[in-house]
Amino acid sequence: MAQFIVRRLLQSIPTLIGASIIIFLIFALAPGDYVTRQFENPKMTPERMEQLRALYGLDKPLPERYVSWAGNMLRGEMGDSLMFKKPVISVINDFIWNSFLLGVAIMFFEWLIASIIGIYSAIRQYSVFDAIATLIIFMLYSLPSFFLGLLLLKIFAVDLRWFPVGGMITTGSNYTGWAHIMDVAKHMVLPVATLTLISVGGLSRYFRTNMLEVIKQDYIRTARAKGLKERTVIFKHALRNALLPLITLFTLEIPSLFAGAMITERIYNWPGIGKVVLQAIYVRDYPLFLGYTMLITVLTILANILADVLYGIADPRVRLK
Amino acid sequence: MSEPLIEVKNLKKYFPIRGGILQRTIGYVKAVDGVTFTINKGETLSLVGESGCGKSTVGRTIIRLYDKTDGEVFYKSIPIHNLKKNELRKLRPKMQLVFQDPFSSLNPRLRVGDAIGEALLDHGLISRNELRDKVIETMEICGLAPYHVDRYPHEFSGGQRQRIGIARALILDPEFIVLDEPVSSLDVSIQAQIINLLMDLQQQKGLTYLFISHDLSVVEHISTRVAVMYLGNIVEMASRDELFDHPLHPYTQALLSAVPIPDPDLKRERIILEGDIPSPANPPKGCKFHTRCPLAKDICREQVPEYKDVGGGHFVACHLV
Numbered sequence: 001m002a003q004f005i006v007r008r009l010l011q012s013i014p015t016l017i018g019a020s021i022i023i024f025l026i027f028a029l030a031p032g033d034y035v036t037r038q039f040e041n042p043k044m045t046p047e048r049m050e051q052l053r054a055l056y057g058l059d060k061p062l063p064e065r066y067v068s069w070a071g072n073m074l075r076g077e078m079g080d081s082l083m084f085k086k087p088v089i090s091v092i093n094d095f096i097w098n099s100f101l102l103g104v105a106i107m108f109f110e111w112l113i114a115s116i117i118g119i120y121s122a123i124r125q126y127s128v129f130d131a132i133a134t135l136i137i138f139m140l141y142s143l144p145s146f147f148l149g150l151l152l153l154k155i156f157a158v159d160l161r162w163f164p165v166g167g168m169i170t171t172g173s174n175y176t177g178w179a180h181i182m183d184v185a186k187h188m189v190l191p192v193a194t195l196t197l198i199s200v201g202g203l204s205r206y207f208r209t210n211m212l213e214v215i216k217q218d219y220i221r222t223a224r225a226k227g228l229k230e231r232t233v234i235f236k237h238a239l240r241n242a243l244l245p246l247i248t249l250f251t252l253e254i255p256s257l258f259a260g261a262m263i264t265e266r267i268y269n270w271p272g273i274g275k276v277v278l279q280a281i282y283v284r285d286y287p288l289f290l291g292y293t294m295l296i297t298v299l300t301i302l303a304n305i306l307a308d309v310l311y312g313i314a315d316p317r318v319r320l321k
Numbered sequence: 322m323s324e325p326l327i328e329v330k331n332l333k334k335y336f337p338i339r340g341g342i343l344q345r346t347i348g349y350v351k352a353v354d355g356v357t358f359t360i361n362k363g364e365t366l367s368l369v370g371e372s373g374c375g376k377s378t379v380g381r382t383i384i385r386l387y388d389k390t391d392g393e394v395f396y397k398s399i400p401i402h403n404l405k406k407n408e409l410r411k412l413r414p415k416m417q418l419v420f421q422d423p424f425s426s427l428n429p430r431l432r433v434g435d436a437i438g439e440a441l442l443d444h445g446l447i448s449r450n451e452l453r454d455k456v457i458e459t460m461e462i463c464g465l466a467p468y469h470v471d472r473y474p475h476e477f478s479g480g481q482r483q484r485i486g487i488a489r490a491l492i493l494d495p496e497f498i499v500l501d502e503p504v505s506s507l508d509v510s511i512q513a514q515i516i517n518l519l520m521d522l523q524q525q526k527g528l529t530y531l532f533i534s535h536d537l538s539v540v541e542h543i544s545t546r547v548a549v550m551y552l553g554n555i556v557e558m559a560s561r562d563e564l565f566d567h568p569l570h571p572y573t574q575a576l577l578s579a580v581p582i583p584d585p586d587l588k589r590e591r592i593i594l595e596g597d598i599p600s601p602a603n604p605p606k607g608c609k610f611h612t613r614c615p616l617a618k619d620i621c622r623e624q625v626p627e628y629k630d631v632g633g634g635h636f637v638a639c640h641l642v
């Protein structure tokens with residue numbers, strides 16, 4: 001096991017280098033840079049712009065820029081964010097936990113609802129419930145997040161005024177303790193609902209398909225023939241096997257907890273990393289964008305290794321070498 | 322001495338065929354289309370016929386792994402399709418099933434000992450302390466070693482897995498076991514071992530078997546009586562010797578003519594059946610066999626032949642007999 005993990009970690013080094021080059025190039029080769037974005041006013045002289053470029057290190061040739069950036073990354077220095085004028089690491093730290101909070105809530109509801117709908121549709125295949133669930137899921141599935149986000153915002157925040165229109169806390173309030181928690185929770189409802197509704201469909205289909213696949217296996221008939229309680233048949237025999245492929249899916253979703261949701265955070269003005277990174281892209285704040293992207297890349301690679309390890313533990317047929 | 326254990330009366334099992342986006346029922350596969358037979362205590366009734374003729378469906382419906390479409394099944398005069406779910410569950414241990422495919426019939430995530438023992442515990446037939454000894458004892462009876470108890474199914478060969486399947490049925494102390502092609506996926510040398518195990522167990526415990534097979538040499542070895550199925554119906558049933566020596570139905574004659582005879586002087590003329598097996602969703606009118614029967618007459622295309630006793634418990638359904 002330890003050997004497997006070490007080998008996988010070593011194997012991921014080239015992946016990481018390759019990914020860093022691609023990410024760097026995409027960002028560097030995109031038209032415009034921080035200087036053109038920041039000082040789009042006619043009074044700006046070309047000389048002054050060149051000076052600023054030299055200041056931010058944007059005037060050097062690409063390979064040199066890459067090597068110096070990658071070298072810093074290796075030493076754990078992500079540099080300073082151009083727009084926040086402070087270390088990238090502290091910008092990320094300021095915002096990522098807000099995204100994490102949303103992400104965990106979404107993941108919780110997404111998996112809870114999807115498992116219930118998926119399992120129930122599978123054990124009642126062809127029932128009215130199954131048909132209606134399928135229909136609703138495909139409708140939700142096809143909605144873009146900005147549309148559903150704005151729709152919920154209009155109905156529940158603007159018209160009905162049940163929930164705040166945006167932000168994470170009520171502006172000007174100074175709640176502490178329980179009141180603070182309730183305030184944040186209220187602000188979370190709409191963004192969490194938006195993202196849960198959008199993701200729950202796909203996941204519940206996974207649950208349904210896997211359950212259906214397992215339920216028709218002979219060992220489920222064996223379990224029934226033994227006269228086990230239907231609950232035992234479904235949960236102990238069927239679900240435990242149907243969950244196997246979902247372990248991988250679950251683990252691979254972990255990095256997204258930290259990635260933030262750019263569009264939805266923007267719509268609900270949630271102070272998360274997604275919203276900040278969207279802004280960073282817009283103003284070409286390359287140290288912040290690159291730092292964030294590399295962080296997510298590393299998390300994704302780690303999640304892949306974790307997924308394999310967990311699968312190996314859960315499925316006795318798999319032995320990790 | 323011939324006391325009936327299982328009585329099956331005009332049993333039918335139709336599977337819905339679904340189609341269209343709404344998955345509505347657009348027809349039925351008449352997998353079992355009215356079969357009547359009795360299995361006496363302590364005997365082995367074999368069910369033979371080509372693939373898809375409904376043998377497995379009969380086996381599964383008489384122990385109510387499938388709900389019937391029509392007809393009746395009695396176990397010791399108990400109409401098992403009328404039982405409530407919990408009454409049925411209590412009766413399950415008495416009627417067991419061994420599947421053809423020893424790979425898919427064992428839950429991959431369940432240790433062998435648990436697979437064999439779990440139902441005893443679930444039915445409250447044993448205490449946790451006694452369980453392990455009982456499991457190991459049963460495993461030894463079935464030719465498995467005690468140290469196998471903590472292994473997972475994938476670590477075993479096909480023959481060993483079939484022993485596990487037999488052990489898990491046997492431990493419940495059943496009276497009746499449906500053996501659904503228990504050896505057809507095994508090597509010939511292993512087949513003999515498993516057949517001998519099954520025959521020994523039957524002798525020691527007075528078990529009653531429904532033995533499903535399409536291998537007539539195995540059937541000749543193990544059976545007390547034999548029933549021949551074609552497209553969801555029994556076309557002929559008789560004691561083993563009677564059926565092998567005096568087959569009356571043209572289909573039985575054709576099946577038997579394909580069995581190799583050990584004595585080279587005794588030549589049997591091989592009857593080759595023309596054409597494919599018709600679909601059980603749309604079976605031929607009259608005698609279902611008329612599309613392939615070398616002796617078919619006009620009446621065969623119109624009228625369903627009566628299934629009648631021609632003497633001494635030899636039943637046959639053919640206009641010519």
Ligand SMILES: Nc1ncnc2c1ncn2[C@@H]1O[C@H](COP(=O)(O)OP(=O)(O)OP(=O)(O)O)[C@@H](O)[C@H]1O
Nearest residue numbers: 336337350352371372373374375376377378379601
């Ligand atoms: N669960 C099911 N749903 C729909 N159709 C089924 C189902 N099980 C069996 N059938 C159909 O019923 C018919 C009889 O199948 P069955 O498995 O009983 O045949 P069999 O005689 O056991 O064949 P084999 O020798 O291949 O095992 C086949 O046409 C099959 O496709």
Ligand code: SF4
Nearest residue numbers: 608611614621639640
């Ligand atoms: S009834 Fe006619 S078609 Fe059917 S088996 Fe007899 S002879 Fe053949």
Ligand SMILES: [Mg+2]
Nearest residue numbers: 376377378501
């Ligand atoms: Mg079968």
